[in-house]
Amino acid sequence: MTAWQIVLLASIVCAALKVAGYLIPPKAFEHPTVARVANLMTVALLAALIGVQTFGAGQAVQLDARVPAVLVAAVLYALRVPFVVVVIVAALVAAGIRMLT
Numbered sequence: 001m002t003a004w005q006i007v008l009l010a011s012i013v014c015a016a017l018k019v020a021g022y023l024i025p026p027k028a029f030e031h032p033t034v035a036r037v038a039n040l041m042t043v044a045l046l047a048a049l050i051g052v053q054t055f056g057a058g059q060a061v062q063l064d065a066r067v068p069a070v071l072v073a074a075v076l077y078a079l080r081v082p083f084v085v086v087v088i089v090a091a092l093v094a095a096g097i098r099m100l101t
Contacts, residue, residue, distance in 0.1 A: 065101070069094035 001009075029035060054066050073090035077083075 065094040065097035068097060 029038065050070070054070050055061050055063065069090040072093045073086050076086045076089060081089075
């Protein structure tokens, strides 16, 4: 398959999933188990995305300045520091580490 065929296939699949979401009755999401799984699924997907973006470099695991920056951000976020401050401090940590290496 060419890249364009893959893009078109992925677009069709995404559109079909979106249409399928509209076809599911809203009452189906009112069941407690379904609601809990849907809420946990979003958290799990976000955690997976953060993990892949932080530790991944192609097909390999890469540990660089992003790891300490994410750890600092997690600690500051746990201390309930405002989000803007968390982002700025994490960016400064990553920039400082990259400047030193």
